[in-house]
Amino acid sequence: MEIRTNHLTKKYRKEVALDDLSFQLSGDKIVGLLGKNGAGKTTLMRLLAGHFAQTNGEMLINQESPFNNYSLSKNICLIMESNNFHDKFTVKDILKISSKFYPYWDKEYAEELREVFRLKPKKKVKTLSKGMYSALGIIVGLASNSPITIFDEPYIGLDAAFRSTFYDLLLESYERNPRLIILSTHLIDEVSKLFEEVVILQEGTLLLHESVDDLANKHILLSGNKEEVEQFASNKNVIHETSMLGQKTVVLYDETITDPAGLKVSRASLQELFVYLTKEEVKRHARAN
Numbered sequence: 579m580e581i582r583t584n585h586l587t588k589k590y591r592k593e594v595a596l597d598d599l600s601f602q603l604s605g606d607k608i609v610g611l612l613g614k615n616g617a618g619k620t621t622l623m624r625l626l627a628g629h630f631a632q633t634n635g636e637m638l639i640n641q642e643s644p645f646n647n648y649s650l651s652k653n654i655c656l657i658m659e660s661n662n663f664h665d666k667f668t669v670k671d672i673l674k675i676s677s678k679f680y681p682y683w684d685k686e687y688a689e690e691l692r693e694v695f696r697l698k699p700k701k702k703v704k705t706l707s708k709g710m711y712s713a714l715g716i717i718v719g720l721a722s723n724s725p726i727t728i729f730d731e732p733y734i735g736l737d738a739a740f741r742s743t744f745y746d747l748l749l750e751s752y753e754r755n756p757r758l759i760i761l762s763t764h765l766i767d768e769v770s771k772l773f774e775e776v777v778i779l780q781e782g783t784l785l786l787h788e789s790v791d792d793l794a795n796k797h798i799l800l801s802g803n804k805e806e807v808e809q810f811a812s813n814k815n816v817i818h819e820t821s822m823l824g825q826k827t828v829v830l831y832d833e834t835i836t837d838p839a840g841l842k843v844s845r846a847s848l849q850e851l852f853v854y855l856t857k858e859e860v861k862r863h864a865r866a867n
């Protein structure tokens with residue numbers, strides 16, 4: 579599947595949620611969709627799922643618009659943190675309805691997952707705890723086997739052990755049936771190992787879209803004697819710095835680094851990079867590149 583947005587803009591009355599966003603995603607992979615609160619992630623995912631139309635620009639999946647396009651949107655499963663299922667249905671009903679809707683539904687796998695998350699078939703949606711509700715969403719998302727499977731923070735209320743189970747299942751499901759999986763999360767450290775690519779939105783625009791490997795290679799974390807670090811980092815793109823007791827640490831982004839003699843070289847985590855890159859004062863550095 580190929581996703582392409584061209585100058586995509588979505589406004590809710592005067593509120594601009596997505597602003598002239600152009601990027602492309604294709605192939606089978608797990609992509610992290612990241613951004614601070616209000617960056618436009620949910621809006622982008624709902625446009626992908628065809629929930630509503632954009633205000634301007636294009637949202638194309640395999641060169642077609644998903645809005646009002648059932649033959650396309652049945653290939654896309656979006657699981658959000660809430661409002662996925664009607665309260666009056668039972669767990670069993672939801673799995674049955676999903677089996678009719680999603681063409682690649684795996685009934686046996688759905689049953690297996692229901693057991694893993696210990697959901698009783700007769701339980702009504704409105705009586706599910708937050709964690710159980712999230713588990714039901716995860717079951718539907720994974721068992722849908724949809725060519726584009728999207729999870730928008732689907733783990734609200736799930737404890738750490740079940741979140742870890744979800745990440746294992748996501749990877750296992752991807753390995754059994756490679757497809758384009760988009761996962762939006764604020765718990766970056768927990769899932770960063772699953773991502774092949776990341777898309778970071780900021781204020782409705784694209785801050786960066788990189789493979790995780792390229793992102794790792796595009797930055798460097800240097801530490802050592804304060805004067806030496808400062809001398810080395812002068813005129814370079816510093817996205818983060820800390821100093822203590824004559825020692826200094828800097829993170830340089832998008833710089834060709836040659837032989838920082840005498841300084842300790844390492845890498846920041848994806849979560850740290852996200853925090854540094856989305857800080858207001860460094861926004862322009864990431865955008866410029």
Ligand SMILES: Nc1ncnc2c1ncn2[C@@H]1O[C@H](COP(=O)(O)OP(=O)(O)OP(=O)(O)O)[C@@H](O)[C@H]1O
Nearest residue numbers: 590593594595613614615616617618619620621622
């Ligand atoms: N239904 C709506 N009506 C008006 N404004 C909205 C609506 N939905 C979203 N917005 C606004 O659009 C912007 C983007 O919101 P969106 O929910 O897409 O961000 P997000 O990145 O998913 O945020 P979060 O991480 O907090 O879930 C925000 O300014 C938000 O207030």
